[in-house]
Amino acid sequence: MVNIIETRDLSKTYLMGKVEVPALRGVNIAVEKGEFVAIMGSSGSGKSTLLNMIGMLDTPTSGKVIIEGVDVSEMDENQRADFRLNKLGFIFQFFNLFMELTALENVAFPILIVKRKDFEERAMRLLDLVGLSDRANHKPAELSGGQQQRVAIARALANEPALLLADEPTANLDTKSSEQIIEMLMELNKSGQTIVMVTHEPELGKRADRIIWLKDGMIKNEF
């Protein structure tokens, strides 16, 4: 199987005033195409930092991140932005939808940036996929938390990303909504979507193909 993600000796150190805080220390992981991987660990273990590195939201202090065979750690800002737009899809803990746009507009927006003419049809199909086509013209404030997260999933799929990155996608949801979301992610994975999810909930972690456990910025375990 082909590795879609590889990190090689990945490290990230933050400077808090004069104090250096190592968030990641020489992390080496590999994620195969079509895998569903959960990154877990206690608070401060570096799991979100690792996701941010893979998602190119931040740059490593040292080491490499290779996505689909491309070393993305040396890319400039514009290249990273373009890569995120076309290759990655993000699902955040707090949904992070644009409040002034409707559900349809939120999903269509990344497609509009790449100037695809079928942006509206594609967005409707994605909303249909997440079961929200009847709420297309509602703004996020008119949707429940679970519905907002489903819109966020649809948006993350907008440009057919190679990789879906989810940072604590169910942390702000009730049990029922959480279950709906994880089911949705598993369905997507079944259809071939590669997913990397950060979670602190063991019950969610168990649903993934593999768990990478971090502690103090290093891999403690993989199972």
Add this chain to the structure above:
Amino acid sequence: MPMMNAILFLALKDVFKDKKTFLLISIAVGAGVAIMIPMQGLFEGVISNLYETTIDVATGHITIHPEEDKKFLENIDSVEGKLKLLPQIKGVSARLTDQAILTKKEKIMPSPLIGLTPSDERGTSKISERVVNGKFLSDTDRKEVVLGSVLADELKVDTGESVTVTFSNGLKKDYHVKGILKTGMGSLDSGAYLNKKELEENLDAKNKASEIIVRLEDIQLAEKYKVLIMQQGINGKVKTWEEEAVYVKRLKSNWVFISNMFIILSLVAASVSVGVLMYTRVEHKIREIGILKAIGARNSFVLKVILTESLIFGITGVILGSLMGLSITKYWEVHPIMLSTAESNVISASFSFYLVLTPSIIILLATLLAGLYPAWRASRINIIKAIWHG
């Protein structure tokens, strides 16, 4: 959902999400335009009025003066005859001037004395229409004088009374004050007016003039007719109304300077207010900007969204401000501002749709400039910090 540029789409959505705020901001931006337009209109109106008054009562469209070494223009009958034959000439009036002293009881006032032919003057200038008390001269008047309002005030004389005129050659005569006029021009309102024939006799200056004023059918022909008149072989200095009214030109350039200063100040004020506005808007949208960058928008995309929002406020402000400004200007055109109770002491605005041009360009520039720093700042926002902001 129509296909449109993603930048414009997001900018429009963001700007219009709160319609009340949008309207308030646009009005604030438009206020600058709304002030500048009537200011410009008043300025144009004042200058236009000044030129009109100058042409109407003092210079006509073309003025002919004697050469440097001569006191008078000679053979006026012949000169007037030549001029009146030219097409597009509406009126020709020869004026003879002298420095006199006017006396009324103990009051003594030096004053310019202007001799004119009333019938010629009526076809050439509007000075006869500026009588505020009594009547203007007629062609047969020889014992009558018309005084400028300033002179009449100084002498404390009214119509129906008499004054003594001492001419520059020492000749003294009494005249009956037939009328008092007010032109709004100090030099003319300080003068006294006699029938030209009377003054010619008193000064032994028959068929002579100190100046000839010419009125054309169309003011635009002034330059052309200056050349034409010079080609008639008339011995004299020929000037157009613009060359003659140097003081108005000077006033205009002073006004232009003041106007430019005002425009610069308006630009600075508009830039500062829009700049503060956009800075505050960016501060309130940090999380949104983080999301935008996280999903793959480039820094330049973010910059363009903020600048586009700035421009939208500018355009709406210009439209609202133009409507307000043009309405005020039109009102001041129809209802001039009275500086005093005197009829000639009014300022009226000059209305034109072109008044919108300069203020609009300035405000649009100001909004763009003002949006630059907030836009640049927004584009540099750290994604992770932004997403977790607030």
